[in-house]
Amino acid sequence: MLSKIKDESKCWWCNSSEYALSGEHKIKKTDIEQLFGKGDEFKEQKFIKVVGNGILKGQIQSPSSNILKFNKKLCSNCNGSRSQQMDRSYEKFMNYYNENKEKIKTSKIFDLGEIYESRFNESYLNLKRYFIKHICCKIVDDLNLLPPLNLINFLNGKEELKDVKIIFNIKPYAFSVKDPFTTPYISSLDILKEEDNTIAIIMGWFTVNQLSINYIIEKNINCDLVDGKIIDVGVFDYKGLKHWNEIIDSSKKPEINFKLISDLFENYPFNQEKNKLEKALKMYKHLKYQ
Ligand SMILES: [Zn+2]
Numbered sequence: 665m666l667s668k669i670k671d672e673s674k675c676w677w678c679n680s681s682e683y684a685l686s687g688e689h690k691i692k693k694t695d696i697e698q699l700f701g702k703g704d705e706f707k708e709q710k711f712i713k714v715v716g717n718g719i720l721k722g723q724i725q726s727p728s729s730n731i732l733k734f735n736k737k738l739c740s741n742c743n744g745s746r747s748q749q750m751d752r753s754y755e756k757f758m759n760y761y762n763e764n765k766e767k768i769k770t771s772k773i774f775d776l777g778e779i780y781e782s783r784f785n786e787s788y789l790n791l792k793r794y795f796i797k798h799i800c801c802k803i804v805d806d807l808n809l810l811p812p813l814n815l816i817n818f819l820n821g822k823e824e825l826k827d828v829k830i831i832f833n834i835k836p837y838a839f840s841v842k843d844p845f846t847t848p849y850i851s852s853l854d855i856l857k858e859e860d861n862t863i864a865i866i867m868g869w870f871t872v873n874q875l876s877i878n879y880i881i882e883k884n885i886n887c888d889l890v891d892g893k894i895i896d897v898g899v900f901d902y903k904g905l906k907h908w909n910e911i912i913d914s915s916k917k918p919e920i921n922f923k924l925i926s927d928l929f930e931n932y933p934f935n936q937e938k939n940k941l942e943k944a945l946k947m948y949k950h951l952k953y954q
Pocket residue numbers: 675676677678679680738739740741742743
């Protein structure tokens with residue numbers, strides 16, 4: 665499914681070295697600014713730390729800092745004008761989410777018509793392309809492999825998306841605990857291999873403002889289950905979880921809380937043990953969300 669990167673000087677998307685390579689934001693700059701402010705407001709923030717793959721704002725001078733970006737493996741043309749529409753669709757989607765978070769938590773749906781009005785078909789395609797661009801950057805960065813061809817062809821508008829399933833979840837822990845748990849989070853990649861050691865499945869996610877975009881990459885996994893304009897959203901229920909009282913105890917240091925929270929709600933989204941990855945994956949696969 666994936667081949668090795670042969671030439672580090674070439675962009676993973678267009679396979680050219682015509683333009684300088686640049687680093688895509690791991691979490692979009694507009695999300696970082698929405699969470700932590702811009703300019704001086706950003707600099708005044710106190711919680712400044714990067715923990716593993718999760719990002720708790722810290723030791724970062726501006727939302728453009730390299731620490732918030734993937735390595736430079738995408739050319740400035742692909743990262744700029746070529747993906748502008750994708751970026752716009754994602755920004756619109758997140759703006760809508762941020763303004764309607766409580767409503768979405770209750771209704772458990774995204775109504776694409778409300779977000780994009782009459783252009784929802786095209787905009788939704790571009791939204792998915794934004795996610796695929798992020799996923800490709802993650803594969804290239806973490807695994808040093810080229811993304812599957814279907815993902816590139818989908819970005820290029822040459823093929824339907826076949827090899828990725830995207831699932832939305834709201835993780836409403838930050839509705840219950842104190843700041844700074846608006847912290848964005850990026851998972852590491854979980855990988856399942858065939859007997860011959862080739863990669864069969866890759867799974868990961870990122871979380872912004874308690875909305876997780878989960879993805880599974882597997883040959884022909886995708887089936888478009890969006891019903892007209894409606895996307896279903898899962899909402900985690902944390903009641904009864906071990907450590908819950910400890911987590912919502914605001915007297916704990918934020919770093920301790922962050923560790924507990926990221927372990928429980930981010931690293932093991934279904935509260936699975938580490939060695940039960942297959943079970944967690946099975947649950948992901950059978951969720952009906954697109
Ligand atoms: Zn390029």
